[in-house]
Amino acid sequence: xxxxxxxxxxxxxxxxxxxxxxxxxxxxxxxxxxxxxxxxxxxxxxxxxxxxxxxxxxxxxxxxxxxxxxxxxxxxxxxxxxxxxxxxxxxxxxxxxxxxxxxxxxxxxxxxxxxxxxxxxxxxxxxxxxxxxxxxxxxxxxxxxxxxxxxxxxxxxxxxxxxxxxxxxxxxxxxxxxxxxxxxxxxxxxxxxxxxxxxxxxxxxxxxxxxxxxxxxxxxxxxxxxxxxxxxxxxxxxxxxxxxxxxxxxxxxxx
Amino acid sequence: xxxxxxxxxxxxxxxxxxxxxxxxxxxxxxxxxxxxxxxxxxxxxxxxxxxxxxxxxxxxxxxxxxxxxxxxxxxxxxxxxxxxxxxxxxxxxxxxxxxxxxxxxxxxxxxxxxxxxxxxxxxxxxxxxxxxxxxxxxxxxxxxxxxxxxxxxxxxxxxxxxxxxxxxxxxxxxxxxxxxxxxxxxxxxxxxxxxxxxxxxxxxxxxxxxxxxxxxxxxxxxxxxxxxxxxxxxxxxxxxxxxxxxxxxxxxxxxxxxxxx
Numbered sequence: 001x002x003x004x005x006x007x008x009x010x011x012x013x014x015x016x017x018x019x020x021x022x023x024x025x026x027x028x029x030x031x032x033x034x035x036x037x038x039x040x041x042x043x044x045x046x047x048x049x050x051x052x053x054x055x056x057x058x059x060x061x062x063x064x065x066x067x068x069x070x071x072x073x074x075x076x077x078x079x080x081x082x083x084x085x086x087x088x089x090x091x092x093x094x095x096x097x098x099x100x101x102x103x104x105x106x107x108x109x110x111x112x113x114x115x116x117x118x119x120x121x122x123x124x125x126x127x128x129x130x131x132x133x134x135x136x137x138x139x140x141x142x143x144x145x146x147x148x149x150x151x152x153x154x155x156x157x158x159x160x161x162x163x164x165x166x167x168x169x170x171x172x173x174x175x176x177x178x179x180x181x182x183x184x185x186x187x188x189x190x191x192x193x194x195x196x197x198x199x200x201x202x203x204x205x206x207x208x209x210x211x212x213x214x215x216x217x218x219x220x221x222x223x224x225x226x227x228x229x230x231x232x233x234x235x236x237x238x239x240x241x242x243x244x245x246x247x248x249x250x251x252x253x254x255x
Numbered sequence: 256x257x258x259x260x261x262x263x264x265x266x267x268x269x270x271x272x273x274x275x276x277x278x279x280x281x282x283x284x285x286x287x288x289x290x291x292x293x294x295x296x297x298x299x300x301x302x303x304x305x306x307x308x309x310x311x312x313x314x315x316x317x318x319x320x321x322x323x324x325x326x327x328x329x330x331x332x333x334x335x336x337x338x339x340x341x342x343x344x345x346x347x348x349x350x351x352x353x354x355x356x357x358x359x360x361x362x363x364x365x366x367x368x369x370x371x372x373x374x375x376x377x378x379x380x381x382x383x384x385x386x387x388x389x390x391x392x393x394x395x396x397x398x399x400x401x402x403x404x405x406x407x408x409x410x411x412x413x414x415x416x417x418x419x420x421x422x423x424x425x426x427x428x429x430x431x432x433x434x435x436x437x438x439x440x441x442x443x444x445x446x447x448x449x450x451x452x453x454x455x456x457x458x459x460x461x462x463x464x465x466x467x468x469x470x471x472x473x474x475x476x477x478x479x480x481x482x483x484x485x486x487x488x489x490x491x492x493x494x495x496x497x498x499x500x501x502x503x504x505x506x507x508x509x510x511x512x513x514x515x516x
Contacts, residue, residue, distance in 0.1 A: 052412070055412070055415075055416050057412050073416055075416035075417075080409070080413070082409055083284065083286075085457075086408070086466065087463045087466060087468070088465075088466060089465070092466065093409065096405060096406040097406075098402075098403075098417055098418055098419065141417075147416075
């Protein structure tokens with residue numbers, strides 16, 4: 001699918017086993033420069049594990065991870081709690097990134113429109129502000145690849161759109177690749193090139209438009225736009241179909 | 256005039272405080288106070304070994320403390336027990352082993368109390384050289400790793416992604432604590448070493464706005480505590496270790512009440 005020359009990162013048939021139970025099975029994908037790949041899937045689908053494997057924080061049980069040589073990765077973890085006992089300003093939190101100057105820090109804060117918070121204690125940031133601060137930390141050092149674990153966590157809908165817009169703007173400006181986890185396909189549609197539906201294995205993949213209408217996606221996520229949607233509604237759409245177990249023949253077809 | 260033995264005690268105490276505070280800051284930030292206790296309690300095993308070999312060589316102490324630190328690292332790989340539990344097991348087992356071993360020594364003539372709360376009168380010029388050497392070594396190492404250590408304290412995965420050698424820095428930090436404990440034992444005793452790391456750091460928190468400030472203030476607070484503790488101890492003939500610790504506590508309370516009042 002993505003066999004163009006020189007992806008920033010490429011995972012081939014990656015599997016991960018924790019305590020004898022599979023967390024990820026045969027996951028393959030790649031991220032190119034200027035491309036946004038969004039991971040979507042229910043809780044416990046292995047999204048964060050897949051990200052940590054991509055980053056080299058965790059080792060895969062089997063499979064290959066190819067990273068382009070010497071790329072800089074900007075990572076935005078899911079949650080960062082900084083204890084009050086550490087006196088740390090927003091500016092100094094960002095300055096923790098190795099090989100950074102305070103000038104770089106000021107620019108990154110400007111990009112996320114938080115210059116006013118530079119000297120505030122980092123603990124005083126609200127949920128939304130903290131996400132922006134983390135995004136600023138990720139873009140420091142001119143990352144070739146941004147890896148964002150639920151970048152809009154704990155932010156209201158308006159703020160979510162703003163953050164996604166900001167990420168798209170940064171990508172267009174710097175030409176970096178983006179790999180991110182999201183819960184809401186509709187919000188990321190505009191700025192995503194490829195969506196991977198993950199539930200231990202990749203259930204379906206493609207452009208957001210394709211995935212949006214894919215029964216596998218609906219079986220996995222339910223129908224978020226219908227307020228009272230209950231799983232029963234979807235019996236005719238092949239709800240049973242999905243739970244046939246691990247449909248390996250299907251995975252192979254996908255490849 | 257200050258007596259020679261008090262002068263020796265002051266020099267040794269100040270050297271230790273200069274390093275204990277900064278190391279203690281990271282201990283406070285990383286919530287590792289119990290780790291310090293474990294290392295210092297196990298230092299008593301080093302004492303026992305020293306007596307057994309009839310040797311004052313500081314390498315015995317340093318080796319024992321470092322070995323315990325590394326053993327801990329190994330035990331922590333088992334995820335079934337929280338690090339708290341493992342530290343609790345090791346700290347008290349090590350203390351018990353140390354006490355039993357020492358009580359079994361025939362050639363043991365000193366009061367055990369000295370090892371528990373420090374033996375300030377017994378500090379020799381040679382001790383000062385050892386302490387000075389270790390203090391300089393710790394200071395230099397900390398200078399090189401403090402930023403990486405701070406980064407992984409804030410968020411380990413983030414630090415890893417940004418190229419910090421997480422495991423290496425963590426091991427170095429643990430070894431620095433082991434080194435310090437090994438030489439501080441004589442001044443402040445196994446039961447109280449952690450206090451000299453934690454309390455000055457906590458005292459520095461209320462007046463600090465930056466990590467480096469807190470590190471600097473904690474060193475100063477430690478020096479003040481050591482100085483006033485030793486003076487109080489010689490003035491009123493009370494045990495030195497506890498006097499130092501209580502001086503630090505006074506500083507902490509002062510900071511606590513003046514800054515938030």
